[in-house]
Amino acid sequence: METQRTARGYWIEAPGRGALRAVPLPASGPSDCELQALWSGISPGTERLVGLGRVPMECREPMACRGMQGSFALPLLYGYSMVGRVVRGEHTGRTAFTMHPHQERLVVPSANLVLVPDAVPAARATLFPNLETAWNAVHDAEVHPADRIAVIGGGAVGLLITFALQALVGAHAVLVEVDPARRQFAERLPWSPRVVAPETLAHNAFDCVFHATGRSEGLQLAIDALAFEGRVLELSWYGTTPVSVRLGGRFHYHRQRIVASQVGTVARSQRHHGFTHRAAEVMRLLGDARLDALLEAAIPFVELPAFFERLYRGEITSPCPLVTYSTP
Numbered sequence: 001m002e003t004q005r006t007a008r009g010y011w012i013e014a015p016g017r018g019a020l021r022a023v024p025l026p027a028s029g030p031s032d033c034e035l036q037a038l039w040s041g042i043s044p045g046t047e048r049l050v051g052l053g054r055v056p057m058e059c060r061e062p063m064a065c066r067g068m069q070g071s072f073a074l075p076l077l078y079g080y081s082m083v084g085r086v087v088r089g090e091h092t093g094r095t096a097f098t099m100h101p102h103q104e105r106l107v108v109p110s111a112n113l114v115l116v117p118d119a120v121p122a123a124r125a126t127l128f129p130n131l132e133t134a135w136n137a138v139h140d141a142e143v144h145p146a147d148r149i150a151v152i153g154g155g156a157v158g159l160l161i162t163f164a165l166q167a168l169v170g171a172h173a174v175l176v177e178v179d180p181a182r183r184q185f186a187e188r189l190p191w192s193p194r195v196v197a198p199e200t201l202a203h204n205a206f207d208c209v210f211h212a213t214g215r216s217e218g219l220q221l222a223i224d225a226l227a228f229e230g231r232v233l234e235l236s237w238y239g240t241t242p243v244s245v246r247l248g249g250r251f252h253y254h255r256q257r258i259v260a261s262q263v264g265t266v267a268r269s270q271r272h273h274g275f276t277h278r279a280a281e282v283m284r285l286l287g288d289a290r291l292d293a294l295l296e297a298a299i300p301f302v303e304l305p306a307f308f309e310r311l312y313r314g315e316i317t318s319p320c321p322l323v324t325y326s327t328p
Contacts, residue, residue, distance in 0.1 A: 040079060080129055133157050149165065153211065176195075178197065223258070301323055
């Protein structure tokens, strides 16, 4: 009898603690591909909430990702930004993105792959899911080049929204970030967003504000910054954390709106094109070499448990942590 093949993956074992454990590899069927992991990306906000066990019951089904094992009650094998080389099946030899946890080797249906163009380096392709979120948010917002726009939160999604606004609409935004180190990082980006501290942001001044801090204070700041008939595009996911904002005062008589933007549904203005079109558009944007400025030193896969412990404690400020895998 053939021995069950396994590969190591990062498992969240209990709130705030994880380890590398063996993951059984299924046999490859005729419509499957086997990939050797090259790089995976970490989404700090989401993966911290998941790793602390803060996914509410009503969100567990939509939060489930392909390749996930276990449950949000923990233990759990989780993650959703994997780039690998196809070593068996259709597209052998190609580099591909797929939604999958952090794992050295994986078997997935070929239909779940998004092929990475030769012009896009594999490491940069790990930005795909967050750039897809930014692309969707910009289309959800229906902004125009002359609109007064702010982006609150200098994490991966906020930074990529400032990029996508320029690339898709020709619009420029004010980026608002509370952390001085993150402000300095954002100021060095080659698409040169204007970066300010929250206390300097003008109130009653913006047509559209994208919010991506994951904190009530950030959402309140976004509301306060709106002009007449302005709108907040809410991209934060809060898990089980309560959210409190003040909706008295100007909110009603200024006809302001809070609009949720979530990547699980294509923006209404683009919905007739579908997910395949959106993926192709995001891969096109990833051809811009300026995005490499978001990628800092990579974390070796074997060091993931120690890295995630620091992430769970709130010690990681890097917006786009990158994991590197050794290849045989």
